[in-house]
Amino acid sequence: MNARTLLTMALAAAVAAGPAVTTALAAGEMFVPLLVYRTGPYAPNGIPLANGFNDYFNLINDRDGGVNGVRIAFEECETQYDTKQGVECYERLKGRSPVLVNPFSTGITYQLIPKAPGDKIVVHSSGYGMTASADGRWFPWVFNFPMTYWSQASAFVKYVAQQEGGTDKLKGKKIVHVYHNSPYGKEANPTLETLARDLGFELTLLAVDHPGQEQKATWLQVRRLNPAWIYVSGWGVMNQVAVKEAAAIGFPMDHVVGNWWTGTEADVVPAGEGAKGYKSMTFHAPGHGFKVHQDIFKHVYDKGKGAAKREDVGEVLYNRSIINAMLDTEAMRLAMTRFGNKPLTGEQLRWGMENLNVTEKRLEELGMKGMLRPLRMTCENHEGNGTAAVQQWDGKKWTIISDWIEPMRDVVRPKLEAAAVEEAKKLGYVMRDCAKEK
Amino acid sequence: MTDLLYLVAVAPFTDMAGSPAFLVEVLLGGxxxxxxxxxxALGFVLIFKASGVFNFAQGVMVLFAALTLVGLLERGVPVVVALALTTAVMVALAFAIERLVLRPLxxxxxxxxxxxxxxxxFFLEGFGExxxxxxxxxxxxxxPDRSFIVRGVQINQLELTAALTAAVLVTVLAxxxxxxxxxxALRAVADDHEAALSIGIPLKTIWVVVWSVAGVVAIVAGVMWGAKSGxxxxxxxxxxxxxPVLILGGxxxxxxAIVGGLIIGVGEKVGEVYWGPLVGGAIENWFAYVLALAFLLARPQGLFGEKIIERV
Structure with a gap:
C-alpha cells in the first residue's frame, strides 16, 4: 500500500464520516427540517418564509437557550417549491430524526400526509395544505391551524357581504375566483360553490395555468363579466401579473381581494401606483412594530445572525413564518409540561399540537399581542378557532382594515368532515375516538 | 351528443357574432x-440561423438582461445610460460565450x-440571482400602463407599445x-459554415455579432415582459x-417568428376565451402546442422553415 493509496483511503473515510459528524444531534436538541425555496420561480415568496423560521429559531436558542433548555437544531433543504424535490428533502432529512415538518407547499403537504403516521412526524401546514386534514379524528398527524382555505374563503364571502350591506345583498352579485390551476388554487372552489348556491351570488371560476406569466385571456373574461368582486388564489408570478392586469383593465382595486398567499409586498411591486387599494385576506398583522421584532433585532440581528436584510423584517411572509415557528415552539413547550424538558418524540409533540392553547396573555408574553388572535386546538379540530382579517395596500405598506372575521364554521365544518371521510378512505385510515383520548 | 356538438361547433361562433367588440378585443389581445x-422567439431564431444551435439559455438571457437593466436603474443610473450599459454587458457576454463556450466546441x-x-x-441563472x-x-x-377605449374596444398602452417595438425591431433585423x-455574411454562415469559411467569412466574428444581436433582442424582450410582470x-x-412559436414559424x-407568434397568440386567446370554459379553462398553454403540432402535420419544417433535402 503506497502513500497515495493511503491518502485516498483517508480522504474517502473522511468524506464518509463527514455527514455523520455534521448530522449528529447534540444531546438536548430537537431537529426541525426546513423545506425552503430560496431559488427558482417562487423564490421571492420562499425567501422571507425561510428567513422568518431561521430568525425565530435563532431567537429561541440564543435568548432563551432553546425551548425549556432544549435547543432547536434546524437545517435548510432547497425544494424550489417542487413537490418531487420537497419529498426528496424530507426523505433525506428524516435521517436526523425530526418530529415536525413544515412543508411550505400544498403539493408537498399532500405527498407527506400519507407518510406522517408511519414516520411519526407531525405535519404542520399552517394556513395551507389539505383542508380535509383539519379533521383530527381522521388525520391525527396533520395540523393546518390557524385556518384552512375553506374557512378563509367563507371569511372572504362574509367580508363581501359586510361591504355590500348584508348577506341578502349578495343575491345576484357576480363574484369571480381567479385561481392557480393546481391543487392549492382549487382548494377554495368547493366552499365558494356551496356559498354561491346558499347565498345566491353568481360565481365564475377562472383558472390560470402555471406559472401565470400571461393572463390576458383570463382578464378579458373578467372584463366581459364585469363582476362586483374578484377573489384571487395565486402564487409566485401569477400574483404580480394578476394585480397588474386588474389595474390595467381599470377594475376597482378595492374590490379585488387575494387570499393570504396573494397579498405580499412582492405581489404589488410591479403594478406600482396601480396596486393602491388592492386587498388580501390575512390571519396576522404586517409590519415590524411588535415586541417580538425588537427581540429579534436585539438578540439575532445585532449579533450579526439575521437571515434577512434588517429592513425586510416585518414583511407579510416573514411575519407569517415567525408565527408558524412560534406555534410550533409553543406546542413543544406545552408537550414538555407533560413529558418533561427533554427532546420530544413525534407522538409527544403531536399531543402538544393537539392541546395547544395560545391565549391573549401568552401572546403578550411572546411579544405578539395584536399580531394574531388567540388560538386553541382540539383533538377533533386541527385548524383551531382562527379568524381572518382583510389588509389593504396603500402604495407603501399593508394595513389591516377590517375587524377579525369569524369564518362560517357552520357551513365549512360539515363539508370538511365529509371530505375528511373521503380522503381518509383513500388512505385506508380509521377514525379515532377523541373522547377516549381526553 | 347534439348538445356537445352545439357547445363546440355553434355556441362559440354565436358568441363571437353576438359581441363583435369583445371579439376584436380578444383578437387584439392575441x-x-x-x-x-x-x-x-427571435432570439432563438437568430442564433439557430447562424450556428444551427438551439440556444437553451435564451430565456435566461432575457432574465439576465432585465435584471442587469433594473439593477442599474435601482442604483440611480439614468434610463438611457442604463440601457447602453446593459447592451454593453450583453455584448461582453456574447464575447465571453464565443471565447469560452463556442470556440472550444x-x-x-x-x-x-x-x-x-x-x-x-444554469450558470446565468445562478450568476444573475x-x-x-x-x-x-x-x-x-x-x-404608461393604462388602458383606453376605442369604439368599445379596450387597448392597453403597454401592450400597444410592446407591439410597436416588436414591429420596429423586426423591420430593423430584416x-x-x-x-x-x-x-x-451571417446568412452565408447559416447556409454552410465551411463554404462561408472558405470564402473568408470570419466565423468567430459572426458568432459574436449574432450572440450580441440576440442579447439586444433579449433586452427588448426583458423590458417588455419585465414591465408586465416585474x-x-x-x-x-x-x-x-x-x-410553439418556433415549431410553427420555423x-x-x-x-x-413573427407570423408564428401572431398565430399562436391569437389562437390561444380565442381558444381560451371561447372554448376554454367547456373544459374548465386554463387551456392556453397546451392549446398553443396543439395548434403548433397541427400545423406541423401539414408542414413539418414549420411555416417558413427551410425544407431540408439530403442526398444519400
Whole structure:
C-alpha cells in the first residue's frame, strides 16, 4: 500500500464520516427540517418564509437557550417549491430524526400526509395544505391551524357581504375566483360553490395555468363579466401579473381581494401606483412594530445572525413564518409540561399540537399581542378557532382594515368532515375516538 | 351528443357574432401577446440561423438582461445610460460565450453545443440571482400602463407599445440581414459554415455579432415582459411560450417568428376565451402546442422553415 493509496483511503473515510459528524444531534436538541425555496420561480415568496423560521429559531436558542433548555437544531433543504424535490428533502432529512415538518407547499403537504403516521412526524401546514386534514379524528398527524382555505374563503364571502350591506345583498352579485390551476388554487372552489348556491351570488371560476406569466385571456373574461368582486388564489408570478392586469383593465382595486398567499409586498411591486387599494385576506398583522421584532433585532440581528436584510423584517411572509415557528415552539413547550424538558418524540409533540392553547396573555408574553388572535386546538379540530382579517395596500405598506372575521364554521365544518371521510378512505385510515383520548 | 356538438361547433361562433367588440378585443389581445412571444422567439431564431444551435439559455438571457437593466436603474443610473450599459454587458457576454463556450466546441456535433447552452442557462441563472438578488423588481422606464377605449374596444398602452417595438425591431433585423454586409455574411454562415469559411467569412466574428444581436433582442424582450410582470426569475420561463412559436414559424425564419407568434397568440386567446370554459379553462398553454403540432402535420419544417433535402 503506497502513500497515495493511503491518502485516498483517508480522504474517502473522511468524506464518509463527514455527514455523520455534521448530522449528529447534540444531546438536548430537537431537529426541525426546513423545506425552503430560496431559488427558482417562487423564490421571492420562499425567501422571507425561510428567513422568518431561521430568525425565530435563532431567537429561541440564543435568548432563551432553546425551548425549556432544549435547543432547536434546524437545517435548510432547497425544494424550489417542487413537490418531487420537497419529498426528496424530507426523505433525506428524516435521517436526523425530526418530529415536525413544515412543508411550505400544498403539493408537498399532500405527498407527506400519507407518510406522517408511519414516520411519526407531525405535519404542520399552517394556513395551507389539505383542508380535509383539519379533521383530527381522521388525520391525527396533520395540523393546518390557524385556518384552512375553506374557512378563509367563507371569511372572504362574509367580508363581501359586510361591504355590500348584508348577506341578502349578495343575491345576484357576480363574484369571480381567479385561481392557480393546481391543487392549492382549487382548494377554495368547493366552499365558494356551496356559498354561491346558499347565498345566491353568481360565481365564475377562472383558472390560470402555471406559472401565470400571461393572463390576458383570463382578464378579458373578467372584463366581459364585469363582476362586483374578484377573489384571487395565486402564487409566485401569477400574483404580480394578476394585480397588474386588474389595474390595467381599470377594475376597482378595492374590490379585488387575494387570499393570504396573494397579498405580499412582492405581489404589488410591479403594478406600482396601480396596486393602491388592492386587498388580501390575512390571519396576522404586517409590519415590524411588535415586541417580538425588537427581540429579534436585539438578540439575532445585532449579533450579526439575521437571515434577512434588517429592513425586510416585518414583511407579510416573514411575519407569517415567525408565527408558524412560534406555534410550533409553543406546542413543544406545552408537550414538555407533560413529558418533561427533554427532546420530544413525534407522538409527544403531536399531543402538544393537539392541546395547544395560545391565549391573549401568552401572546403578550411572546411579544405578539395584536399580531394574531388567540388560538386553541382540539383533538377533533386541527385548524383551531382562527379568524381572518382583510389588509389593504396603500402604495407603501399593508394595513389591516377590517375587524377579525369569524369564518362560517357552520357551513365549512360539515363539508370538511365529509371530505375528511373521503380522503381518509383513500388512505385506508380509521377514525379515532377523541373522547377516549381526553 | 347534439348538445356537445352545439357547445363546440355553434355556441362559440354565436358568441363571437353576438359581441363583435369583445371579439376584436380578444383578437387584439392575441396579436399583442403573440408579438411578445415573437420577441422571445427571435432570439432563438437568430442564433439557430447562424450556428444551427438551439440556444437553451435564451430565456435566461432575457432574465439576465432585465435584471442587469433594473439593477442599474435601482442604483440611480439614468434610463438611457442604463440601457447602453446593459447592451454593453450583453455584448461582453456574447464575447465571453464565443471565447469560452463556442470556440472550444467548433466542429462538435450540434447536440454538444446544445448541451453547452444548457450549462450556460444554469450558470446565468445562478450568476444573475447572485449579483442582483431574487426579489421581484419593478421595471419602470416610463412606458404608461393604462388602458383606453376605442369604439368599445379596450387597448392597453403597454401592450400597444410592446407591439410597436416588436414591429420596429423586426423591420430593423430584416433590413440588417438583407441589406448589410454582415447580414449577408451571417446568412452565408447559416447556409454552410465551411463554404462561408472558405470564402473568408470570419466565423468567430459572426458568432459574436449574432450572440450580441440576440442579447439586444433579449433586452427588448426583458423590458417588455419585465414591465408586465416585474423582473423576477419567472421571466426565464417565457422561453416556454416561444417554443410553439418556433415549431410553427420555423427555427430559422425571422418572419416565421413573427407570423408564428401572431398565430399562436391569437389562437390561444380565442381558444381560451371561447372554448376554454367547456373544459374548465386554463387551456392556453397546451392549446398553443396543439395548434403548433397541427400545423406541423401539414408542414413539418414549420411555416417558413427551410425544407431540408439530403442526398444519400
Amino acid at each position: 396579436v399583442f401577446a403573440g408579438l411578445m412571444y415573437s420577441l422571445v 467548433v466542429n462538435q456535433e450540434h447536440i454538444i453545443l446544445f448541451m453547452a447552452t444548457i450549462g450556460l442557462n 447572485m449579483v442582483w438578488g431574487a426579489n421581484v423588481k419593478r421595471l419602470d422606464i416610463g412606458i 433590413l440588417f440581414f438583407q441589406k448589410t454586409r454582415i447580414g449577408r 423582473v423576477q426569475f419567472s421571466l426565464s420561463l417565457i422561453a416556454l411560450k416561444a417554443l 427555427f430559422e425564419s425571422v418572419p416565421g
